[in-house]
Structures are given as C-alpha cells and as structure tokens.
Amino acid sequence: MVTIADVARHAGVSISTVSYVLSGKRSISADTERKVRDSIHDLGYQPNAGARALASSKSNVLALVVPLRSDMNLPVLMQFATGVVTAARAHEHDVLLLTQDEGVAGLRRVAGTALTDAIIVMDVEQRDPRIDVLRRLHQPSVLIGVPEEPSGLACVDLDFAAAGGECVDHLCDLGHRSLGFIGAPTPVYERGTSFARRTLAGFQSAAERRGVAAASVACDPSYAGVRDALAELRAKTPDLTGVIVHNEDALAPLLDIVQAEGSAIPDDLSIVAICPDQHAQNLPVPVSAVTIPTEEIARNAVEMVMHALDSGMDAEVRLLSPELHIRASSGPAPVSAPREANAASPDTDQARP
Amino acid sequence: MVTIADVARHAGVSISTVSYVLSGKRSISADTERKVRDSIHDLGYQPNAGARALASSKSNVLALVVPLRSDMNLPVLMQFATGVVTAARAHEHDVLLLTQDEGVAGLRRVAGTALTDAIIVMDVEQRDPRIDVLRRLHQPSVLIGVPEEPSGLACVDLDFAAAGGECVDHLCDLGHRSLGFIGAPTPVYERGTSFARRTLAGFQSAAERRGVAAASVACDPSYAGVRDALAELRAKTPDLTGVIVHNEDALAPLLDIVQAEGSAIPDDLSIVAICPDQHAQNLPVPVSAVTIPTEEIARNAVEMVMHALDSGMDAEVRLLSPELHIRASSGPAPVSAPREANAASPDTDQARP
DNA sequence: TTGAAAGCGCTAACAG
DNA sequence: CTGTTAGCGCTTTCAA
Numbered sequence: 001m002v003t004i005a006d007v008a009r010h011a012g013v014s015i016s017t018v019s020y021v022l023s024g025k026r027s028i029s030a031d032t033e034r035k036v037r038d039s040i041h042d043l044g045y046q047p048n049a050g051a052r053a054l055a056s057s058k059s060n061v062l063a064l065v066v067p068l069r070s071d072m073n074l075p076v077l078m079q080f081a082t083g084v085v086t087a088a089r090a091h092e093h094d095v096l097l098l099t100q101d102e103g104v105a106g107l108r109r110v111a112g113t114a115l116t117d118a119i120i121v122m123d124v125e126q127r128d129p130r131i132d133v134l135r136r137l138h139q140p141s142v143l144i145g146v147p148e149e150p151s152g153l154a155c156v157d158l159d160f161a162a163a164g165g166e167c168v169d170h171l172c173d174l175g176h177r178s179l180g181f182i183g184a185p186t187p188v189y190e191r192g193t194s195f196a197r198r199t200l201a202g203f204q205s206a207a208e209r210r211g212v213a214a215a216s217v218a219c220d221p222s223y224a225g226v227r228d229a230l231a232e233l234r235a236k237t238p239d240l241t242g243v244i245v246h247n248e249d250a251l252a253p254l255l256d257i258v259q260a261e262g263s264a265i266p267d268d269l270s271i272v273a274i275c276p277d278q279h280a281q282n283l284p285v286p287v288s289a290v291t292i293p294t295e296e297i298a299r300n301a302v303e304m305v306m307h308a309l310d311s312g313m314d315a316e317v318r319l320l321s322p323e324l325h326i327r328a329s330s331g332p333a334p335v336s337a338p339r340e341a342n343a344a345s346p347d348t349d350q351a352r353p
Numbered sequence: 354m355v356t357i358a359d360v361a362r363h364a365g366v367s368i369s370t371v372s373y374v375l376s377g378k379r380s381i382s383a384d385t386e387r388k389v390r391d392s393i394h395d396l397g398y399q400p401n402a403g404a405r406a407l408a409s410s411k412s413n414v415l416a417l418v419v420p421l422r423s424d425m426n427l428p429v430l431m432q433f434a435t436g437v438v439t440a441a442r443a444h445e446h447d448v449l450l451l452t453q454d455e456g457v458a459g460l461r462r463v464a465g466t467a468l469t470d471a472i473i474v475m476d477v478e479q480r481d482p483r484i485d486v487l488r489r490l491h492q493p494s495v496l497i498g499v500p501e502e503p504s505g506l507a508c509v510d511l512d513f514a515a516a517g518g519e520c521v522d523h524l525c526d527l528g529h530r531s532l533g534f535i536g537a538p539t540p541v542y543e544r545g546t547s548f549a550r551r552t553l554a555g556f557q558s559a560a561e562r563r564g565v566a567a568a569s570v571a572c573d574p575s576y577a578g579v580r581d582a583l584a585e586l587r588a589k590t591p592d593l594t595g596v597i598v599h600n601e602d603a604l605a606p607l608l609d610i611v612q613a614e615g616s617a618i619p620d621d622l623s624i625v626a627i628c629p630d631q632h633a634q635n636l637p638v639p640v641s642a643v644t645i646p647t648e649e650i651a652r653n654a655v656e657m658v659m660h661a662l663d664s665g666m667d668a669e670v671r672l673l674s675p676e677l678h679i680r681a682s683s684g685p686a687p688v689s690a691p692r693e694a695n696a697a698s699p700d701t702d703q704a705r706p
Numbered sequence: 707t708t709g710a711a712a713g714c715g716c717t718a719a720c721a722g
Numbered sequence: 723c724t725g726t727t728a729g730c731g732c733t734t735t736c737a738a
Contacts, residue, residue: 003731014709019733029707046465050412051731053403054714061468064450068435074427082421085452094468095450097417099438112399115414115447223609223637256576256609284576356715367725372717382723404715407730 002045011039022047053114062088062305063116065098065106065130067123073248076276076294080122080144083298091306093117104133111139118305120144124155126192140308142301145194146317154308155317156300160195160274163290163322164202167244167272170288170324172210175333176242176270179207180233181216182226182254184247189218199246199274213237221249227257241333242270245287248279255284255329266331277325286327293320355398364392375400406467415441415658416469418451418459418483420476426601429629429647433475433497436651444659446470457486464492471658473497477508479545493661495654498547499670507661508670509653513548513627516643516675517555520597520625523641523677525563528686529595529623532560533586534569535579535607537600542571552599552627566590574602580610594686595623601632608637608682619684630678639680646673 008015013032020026021036028036039045053059064084066077085095096116098106100123107130110116117139121130124145134141135152143155164181171179181203183189184196200216207214215236219229229250234240245251251273255265263269265285273280273289280289300318308314361368366385373379374389381389392398406412417437419430438448449469451459453476460483463469470492474483477498487494488505496508517534524532534556536542537549553569560567568589572582582603587593598604604626608618616622618638626633626642633642653671661667 001731005731015732016710016734017708020708023733025734027707032707044465046462048407048731049466049468050403050406051714052733054401054407054716054730055732055734057714057733059403061449068431074431078421078427078430081450082452085450086454089455094463096414097434097438097448097450099435101439102442109399110447112397113402115402222635223605252576260613282575354715358715368716369718369726370724373724376717378718380723385724401715404730405717407714407732408716408718410717410730 001048002043004045004047006043007036007039007045010043011035057114059115059117060092061094061096061116062302063096063098063107063110063119065100065119065121067100075248075279076292077122079276079294080298083295084120084302086295087299087302091302093302093306104130107133107137111137118142118309120301120305124194126194126197140305140313142304142308144297144301146198146319147194148192150315150317152315153317154304154313154315156297156304157195157319158292158297159319159322160198161202161205162319163274164199164204164244164246165206166290166322166324167274168203168206168210168212168214170272170326170330171242171244171270171333172212174242174270174331176212177333178213178237178239178241179203179215180230180237180240180243181214182219182229182233182243182245182247182250183216184218185220185225186218196246203244213239215240219247219250221247221253223253223257226250226253230254230257240269242272242330244272244274246274248273248275251275251279251287252283255287259284265329268334270330270333272324272330274322280325280327285329288325288327288330290322290324293323296320354401355396357398357400359396360389360392360398363396364388410467412468412470413445414447414449414469415655416449416451416460416463416472418453418472418474420453428601428632429645430475432629432647433651436648437473437655439648440652440655444655446655446659457483460486460490464490471495471662473654473658477547479547479550493658493666495657495661497650497654499551499672500547501545503668503670505668506670507657507666507668509650509657510548510672511645511650512672512675513551514555514558515672516627517552517557517597517599518559519643519675519677520627521556521559521563521565521567523625523679523683524595524597524623524686525565527595527623527684529565530686531566531590531592531594532556532568533583533590533593533596534567535572535582535586535596535598535600535603536569537571538573538578539571549599556597566592568593572600572603574600574606576606576610579603579606583607583610593622595625595683598624598626598628601626601628604628604632604640605636608640612637618682621687623683623686625677625683627675633678633680638682641678641680641683643675643677646676649673 004015004018008018018036021028021033088095119141122144124143124147126148128147131147145157146155188196215233217229217232219225273287275289277291280287357368357371361371371389374381374386441448472494475497477496477500479501481500484500498510499508541549568586570582570585572578626640628642630644633640
C-alpha cells in the first residue's frame with residue numbers, strides 16, 4: 001500500500017505538504033504542487049479512508065435510510081436513491097445504505113460510531129418515531145418528506161398540497177365541476193405517510209375553494225382495485241368528468257379500464273396525475289401531470305446536508321413548487337354530463353363506439 | 354465522545370482488556386468482562402469506526418454496485434439490495450451504495466482508499482468491462498450473475514438455464530407441444546445481460562430435447578408490447594398452447610389481454626413465469642412460476658464475501674437450483690388446437706363468453 | 707511557502 | 723488472565 005509518506009519521500013517534500021496539496025488548505029508553490037501531483041500519479045496513491053476519518057473526524061459518508069415496504073413506489077424510491085448518490089458524489093461523499101428495519105438503532109449506530117457524517121431519511125411519516133432520535137443525534141440530518149411537527153428538523157419535499165391544488169385548478173379552468181381523486185393504497189394513509197395526506201388535503205381544500213363537487217378514494221394498485229376505485233368515485237359524484245391520480249401504479253390500469261368501457265380521454269373523462277414526468281409521458285395516452293422532481297429533491301437534500309456540515313444545521317422546511325405539464329389526457333369538460341346512468345347501471349352502454 | 358480509554362478507566366482495567374472484551378479474541382475472566390460491559394453500557398460507549406478501520410485494516414463495509422437502468426426490474430433489484438443489507442448486517446457489516454455510472458472508477462476508489470472490504474456487483478453482463486478490474490483488485494468480490502468468462506471470479510445466481518428448462522418440462526409433461534417464450538425487452542439481450550440469455554438458452558435447448566415447437570420474442574413491458582409479443586408468438590407457432598414469461602412487467606398485461614380476447618387460462622392457454630414468488634401469487638390468476646430467490650441469492654453473495662474475507666477468495670460459481678411452484682395458470686394442453694384462426698383474424702371470436 | 711511532530715481512537719503484538 | 727505500548731495513515735497545529 002502506498003502511503004502519504006511514500007509520496008512525500010518520492011516528491012522530496014514533507015508529509016504535511018502532500019496533505020495540503022490534497023486538501024488545498026494552504027497555499028503551495030506551483031513547483032511543489034506539480035512535483036507532489038506527479039508523485040501521487042506515479043505511485044498511484046490513494047489516501048486511506050479510515051486514517052482520514054480518524055484524523056479529521058469526517059468520514060465523508062452519508063447515511064441514506066430507504067423504506068423497504070412494498071407498497072411504496074419503487075421507481076420513485078430508486079430515483080431518489082440514485083439522485084442522492086449522484087449528488088453526494090458531486091460533493092466527495094459516499095452513501096451508506098440503511099434499511100428501515102434496523103430502525104432507530106441503525107441511526108444511533110452509524111452516528112455513534114462516526115461511520116457517517118450526516119443522515120438522509122426517506123419516506124417520513126407524520127408522526128415518525130425516528131424524528132425524535134434524529135433531533136437528539138449529534139449529527140445533522142435531512143428528511144425527505146415533512147412530519148407533523150418539523151420544528152428543529154431540516155426537510156425537503158415537493159409541495160404536495162400545492163400540487164393537489166394545481167391539479168384541481170387546471171381541471172376547474174377547463175370547466176370541470178365534479179372531480180375525483182384516486183389516491184395511494186389504504187395502508188399508506190393509515191401509516192400517516194406525509195406526502196399522501198398532504199396531497200389529499202390540497203385537493204380537498206382547492207375543490208372547496210373552487211366550489212366544485214369532489215370525492216376521493218384510496219386505491220389498491222391492481223386492476224380490480226382501480227375498477228373499484230373508479231366505480232366508487234362515480235357513485236359518490238355521478239357526473240364525474242375529471243380524475244386526479246396520485247398513485248403511479250393505478251395509472252396504466254385506469255387508462256385501460258376507461259378505454260375498455262368505451263369512454264374517450266379527455267373527451268368524456270379528463271385525467272391528471274401526480275407522478276414522475278417520465279412515467280406520465282410513457283403511457284398509452286400521455287398524461288397531464290405534476291412532476292415529482294425526484295432528482296431535484298435528492299439534490300436539495302444533499303445540499304442541505306452539506307450546508308449543515310460546514311455551517312451548522314438550520315431547520316429549514318424546503319417545499320419545491322409543483323410544475324404541471326399539460327398533455328393529452330386533460331381537456332375541456334364535456335358539455336353535458338356524459339354518463340348519468342352509469343353509476344346506477346354499469347352494464348348498459350357497453351356497445352358504445 | 355466516549356473513547357475506549359474512558360471505558361477502561363471507568364472499569365478499572367487496561368485499554369486492551371476492553372478491546373479484547375469487544376472482539377472476543379482472548380479469554381477474559383467473567384468478573385472483568387462484567388465490569389467492562391457495565392462500563393460500556395453506563396457510558397454509552399460506541400467504538401469509533403475510523404479508528405477501528407485504521408488499526409485493523411478492516412472497514413466492515415461492503416460495496417454494493419446497483420444498476421440504475423430503468424429497464425431493469427426494480428422490485429427484484431430492491432429485493433436484492435435489501436437482502437444484501439440484511440445479510441451484511443447479520444455479519445456486522447454495512448453496505449455502501451455505488452451506482453453503475455461511476456463505473457470502474459468507483460470500484461477502484463472504494464478499494465483503493467480501503468473504504469470497503471469487499472465488493473458485490475449486481476446485474477453482471479456477459480462481457481462486463483468491470484470484471485477485469487475486479488480480478489485485479491486487491492479486494493474480494495462476488496458477482497450476482499455469471500459472465501461469459503467467470504474464471505477467477507466468485508459468482509452466485511439462480512440457474513436460469515435450468516429454470517427455463519424446468520418450465521418447458523412442466524408444460525410438456527402437461528401435454529403441450531407448442532410453446533412460446535416472452536422475454537425481457539430487446540436492449541436487455543443486446544447488452545448481453547447474463548441471466549436473460551441463459552434463460553432463453555435453457556428454454557430453447559429443453560424444447561429441442563423434448564421435441565416440441567418453440568418460438569421466442571423479446572417484449573417491451575407495455576400493453577402494446579405484450580400484445581405484439583403474443584401476436585408474434587402465435588404467428589410463429591400457430592397452435593400455441595403454453596407461454597413462458599421471463600418478464601415480470603409483462604405478466605399482468607398478458608393475463609388481461611388473454612382474458613379480454615375471451616381465452617381461458619389455463620384451459621386455452623397455459624402460462625408459466627420466471628419471477629419472484631410474491632409477484633406470481635398476487636396476479637388476478639395465480640401464476641405457476643419458477644421463483645427468483647432474491648433473498649437467498651443475496652445471502653449467498655454475502656456469505657461468499659465473508660468467506661473470502663477470512664479464508665481467502667475462491668472462484669466458485671454457485672448456481673441455485675430452480676424451484677417451480679405450480680399454480681392455477683398452467684394445466685393440461687387443450688385436446689384440439691383451440692384457436693387455429695386466431696393469428697389470421699384477430700377480430701373474430703370477441704363475443705365468446 | 708514549508709517542515710516537524712503531536713495526536714485522532716483503536717488493534718494486536720509483546721511482556722508478564 | 724491482564725497490562726504496556728507501538729503503530730495504523732492521516733490532519734493540523736506550531737514553528738520557522
């Protein structure tokens with residue numbers, strides 16, 4: 001193994017000079033710097049991470065806590081994770097993977113042993129048992145998501161309430177007067193998952209503000225689940241003309257079901273989603289959607305962590321503004337309510353073009 | 354921060370005694386051990402990871418390289434990752450996340466700086482540029498997947514060739530004489546992804562051995578993609594009665610499409626999949642499937658790494674035997690070819706019950 | 707602009 | 723069975 005002493009000897013300088021060339025923490029003559037860099041290159045020197053961590057009290061590693069529940073949306077999760085890794089690498093940091101099942105003990109372990117410098121937690125719930133621990137930890141942390149009581153914590157997320165509102169406004173502006181909301185599976189709400197509840201709340205208050213009829217349902221991401229959800233919405237608001245979907249997995253089945261029953265999108269039914277842009281684009285009908293800017297959220301999380309690391313933590317809650325991309329799935333409300341009989345007699349009408 | 358010296362002082366013993374209590378590397382009197390453990394507990398001592406790594410030349414961290422391509426199957430990926438973390442934790446190790454886009458440089462970096470003790474690589478391709486680097490690295494590594502030339506490397510995977518064969522045998526035993534194979538998206542084969550090719554080869558040679566008609570298609574995981582794939586298979590083998598699916602995302606659409614055209618599963622068409630068991634179970638029709646034992650593969654990978662770490666690396670290729678779980682989607686072949694006209698006139702027959 | 711040297715907290719000989 | 727101590731490779735004063 002090549003050590004810093006080998007480099008120093010090879011370059012004919014002291015150990016500290018090599019160290020300072022690497023860290024840039026004091027000025028070095030151009031000549032010395034060149035000699036040192038050449039030696040580093042010639043010898044293939046790579047500084048030892050453990051020694052560095054011990055001497056500097058910085059591991060240059062971030063912990064990332066990912067949920068492993070299967071009802072979470074995997075693609076979104078994956079995008080967050082790779083976004084965090086990429087952003088961390090841009091700041092010379094690596095990422096240690098913690099699964100949620102180690103729970104609070106995992107947080108205490110990595111912080112207590114100084115394995116990591118800071119912690120990023122995904123999929124935060126409204127009343128999350130981990131946030132108390134995080135507050136007490138002598139290590140900065142950033143949550144992706146916003147708990148009920150975020151005081152003293154740094155959080156980033158999409159402004160899901162505004163996102164829900166923006167979808168409502170878009171549909172209302174198109175003349176829709178009766179809206180439905182297809183949400184995540186029931187357990188997600190029962191757990192109090194922050195983003196799911198905030199979106200729903202945003203939908204409801206915007207609908208109220210605009211004075212339109214509105215109903216919402218949780219939705220299992222299976223065909224049957226989506227069929228049931230749509231039927232339930234129609235039962236609650238018989239002249240439904242616009243649906244907002246905050247459930248990626250429900251989107252493809254929904255389009256298929258609507259098409260199979262002979263309804264046209266957006267002529268009979270407008271659909272707006274809240275999901276990653278790429279997913280909305282690649283459906284059979286390109287779907288109008290509020291983007292979930294996973295990569296941007298991840299980058300923000302890492303930047304907040306980096307800031308906390310060298311300027312002290314501040315308990316900012318950063319909510320990114322939603323951006324609606326209008327595509328083919330949303331259009332003007334039909335002139336007359338298109339399917340008054342539908343909720344009552346689902347089996348008529350099948351032969352429609 | 355509490356150090357080992359604090360613990361030693363508090364317990365009235367030497368530093369090394371504390372260290373040996375922790376490592377178990379020499380015998381300690383029951384009395385001393387109790388005193389030390391009490392002090393550790395009272396002071397809340399946690400050993401410093403950097404100091405440990407420096408002194409012992411072991412970081413107790415494994416690198417895990419995950420692919421970030423979106424055409425990879427996310428649930429499977431996630432299961433591997435959590436499986437590796439869980440298994441690693443059971444061996445007192447943590448997991449550092451590397452994304453594939455850092456490529457070979459990431460491997461060199463973590464090994465060169467001694468950030469990690471060993472490397473686990475997922476999604477290995479047949480001729481993977483990383484394997485040469487891994488061979489040269491002074492750090493053990495295990496591949497999940499098998500490259501074309503695995504000599505000198507440790508690999509674990511499901512025996513995908515045998516899995517393909519087992520599906521063929523199952524269908525042939527049920528009297529099917531004309532089989533189709535719906536595979537991964539085209540790019541997966543073009544990249545030379547190891548498991549995809551091995552499965553296909555296993556399918557083909559088994560079909561030949563059993564003397565049955567066989568055709569295969571790559572398949573995009575969209576509705577249209579699956580529709581096309583099925584049509585292509587039927588064009589190639591007009592009296593198709595059994596389909597083997599090695600493409601998780603195609604499964605749900607396939608069931609839906611087959612049902613929509615009025616065919617019964619398994620009466621008209623038998624379906625067998627190669628995918629994680631949980632996924633096969635939760636479809637509208639429970640699907641007969643060869644399990645992809647992600648958790649077991651992950652555990653094996655970690656165990657091989659651990660073995661390499663304390664007994665030296667051996668270049669074993671460990672292929673796990675496939676296990677077929679028979680469910681409702683596969684049954685005896687229909688007595689007469691059920692839909693001779695189908696490939697030619699897809700629009701007839703729609704009114705069938 | 708550079709060098710010498712004192713730790714950082716722990717492991718593992720070595721000595722008893 | 724236990725204690726003393728020399729490093730591990732680096733960062734960062736302190737001194738020049």
